[in-house]
Amino acid sequence: MEIPSNNNASSFYFILMDLPGLESAHCWTAIPICLIYGLSLLGNIIIMYIVKSVPSLHTPMYLFLSMLSVADLGLSASTLPSMAAVFLLGQRKVGAATCFVQLFFIHTFSVIESAVLLAMAFDRCVAIRQPLRYATILTTQRIGAIGLAIVTRSAALHLPLPVLLGRLQFQPVNALSHSYCVHPDVVRLARSSTLVNSGFGLFVMLSTLGTDVVLILLSYVLILKTVLSIASNAGRLKAFNTCISHICAVLLFYTPLVSLSMIHRFGKKKLSAQVYMLLSYLHFLVPPMLNPIVYSIKTKEIRVRILKLLHLKKF
Numbered sequence: 001m002e003i004p005s006n007n008n009a010s011s012f013y014f015i016l017m018d019l020p021g022l023e024s025a026h027c028w029t030a031i032p033i034c035l036i037y038g039l040s041l042l043g044n045i046i047i048m049y050i051v052k053s054v055p056s057l058h059t060p061m062y063l064f065l066s067m068l069s070v071a072d073l074g075l076s077a078s079t080l081p082s083m084a085a086v087f088l089l090g091q092r093k094v095g096a097a098t099c100f101v102q103l104f105f106i107h108t109f110s111v112i113e114s115a116v117l118l119a120m121a122f123d124r125c126v127a128i129r130q131p132l133r134y135a136t137i138l139t140t141q142r143i144g145a146i147g148l149a150i151v152t153r154s155a156a157l158h159l160p161l162p163v164l165l166g167r168l169q170f171q172p173v174n175a176l177s178h179s180y181c182v183h184p185d186v187v188r189l190a191r192s193s194t195l196v197n198s199g200f201g202l203f204v205m206l207s208t209l210g211t212d213v214v215l216i217l218l219s220y221v222l223i224l225k226t227v228l229s230i231a232s233n234a235g236r237l238k239a240f241n242t243c244i245s246h247i248c249a250v251l252l253f254y255t256p257l258v259s260l261s262m263i264h265r266f267g268k269k270k271l272s273a274q275v276y277m278l279l280s281y282l283h284f285l286v287p288p289m290l291n292p293i294v295y296s297i298k299t300k301e302i303r304v305r306i307l308k309l310l311h312l313k314k315f
Contacts, residue, residue, distance in 0.1 A: 012170040012171060012172050012174060013093055013096060013172075014093075014094050014095075014096065014099050014175075014176050014181065014189075015093060015094075015174065016082055016085070016086050016092045016094055016178070016179050016180070016181075017086075017175065017176055017178055017179055017277070018086055018087075018092065018179065029087050030087040033083060033084075033087050036285050036286075036289050037076060037080055037285075039289045040073070040289045040292075041073070041076065043289065043291075043293060043296075044069035044070075044072045044073050044288065044292050045069075046306060046309070047065060047066065047302065048066050050305045050309070051065060052066070054301075054305060057305075058140075060127075060138040061120075061123055061124075063143050064116060064120045064123055065120070065302075067119070068113065068116045068117070068120065068249070068291060071109055071112045071116050072113065072292075074105070074108075074109035075106070075110060075113060075287075076285075076288045077105075078106040078109055079102075079106060079179075079180045079284050079285065082102060082179055082180045083179045086179045087179070096166075096170070099186065100162040100165050100166065100186075101162065103161065103165075103180075103182055103183050104159070104162050106180065106182060106284070107158050107161065107182070107204075108154045108155055109154075110284075111153075111154040111157070111204075111208045111209065112154045113287070114212045114253065115150040115153065115154065115208070116150060117212065117216060117246070117253060118212040118219075119146050120249075121216045121219040121220065121250075122219060123138060124219070124223060124242060124246055125223055127242065128223050128226050128227065128239050128242070128243075129222060129226045154208070157207070158204065161200075161201075161204075164196060164197050165183075165197065168187075168190040168197065169191050169192040170189060174186075175189075176189070177277070182280075183197075187201065209257065213254055216250060227239050244298050245295050245298040245299055248294045249287070249294060252287045252290055252291065256279050256280075256282040256283035257283050259279050260276075260279050260280060260283060
């Protein structure tokens with residue numbers, strides 16, 4: 001991606017933030033970071049491999065699950081370069097173009113993950129409310145079209161971010177609040193007007209993450225209405241149990257995000273830098289690691305295939 005230049009594009013750079021108070025303990029902080037990335041990579045690759053290699057899992061639910069794994073891998077890969085530089089190499093300086101490209105991919109994959117979670121909510125809604133028409137509504141072609149629409153929307157909405165940031169003026173040295181570049185963090189360091197950037201950023205957030213979470217909640221209102229109309233307790237439990245993994249994934253993704261948004265607007269000065277960074281890491285690092293674990297535990301088909309993959313006979 002080509003970043004447009006501005007008046008001082010060659011004379012400013014950003015300083016990535018290390019963990020406050022642990023700047024001299026890279027050998028220890030690198031261990032959990034590497035473990036998280038290793039588990040994320042392994043777990044999501046296994047999920048994708050199982051879904052691809054087992055024809056009986058080529059159903060809407062598991063195709064959307066493989067999309068979620070792709071989004072998780074993309075999100076992990078987007079934050080990995082700068083975090084590896086900080087925690088493994090002690091290198092905290094990053095150029096403006098590199099920073100702008102990184103934030104584009106971080107936000108793009110974050111919105112892709114949000115949209116996939118919305119698609120999975122729609123999948124569960126159709127499966128519970130229209131079980132007889134489920135296969136005809138969510139055909140392979142429509143699932144492919146949904147995936148293409150998700151990627152197109154996410155990339156198109158975030159392409160202007162590096163362009164708009166390239167028009168701003170910055171100090172020669174700019175200290176970020178994280179170990180990676182995100183749009184609000186970069187915008188706050190500009191010394192020229194950020195009205196357009198802030199307005200566009202708010203529009204993107206409301207039209208993607210904000211809309212997605214509202215539609216997910218609406219889907220579960222419809223699901224709950226249908227589940228409560230089922231006569232038997234066993235039937236209600238069975239129907240709702242198919243949604244548990246997805247609910248966990250939604251909570252893992254949105255809870256830190258909502259907390260960060262509230263802190264940005266109301267309570268940032270009241271919390272320590274460690275708490276603020278911890279919430280940020282929870283949002284970007286934990287879902288890619290825990291999503292495969294949650295789906296492996298709660299989804300029998302995935303669990304059985306993993307155990308077979310590991311040559312275990314009992315489960």
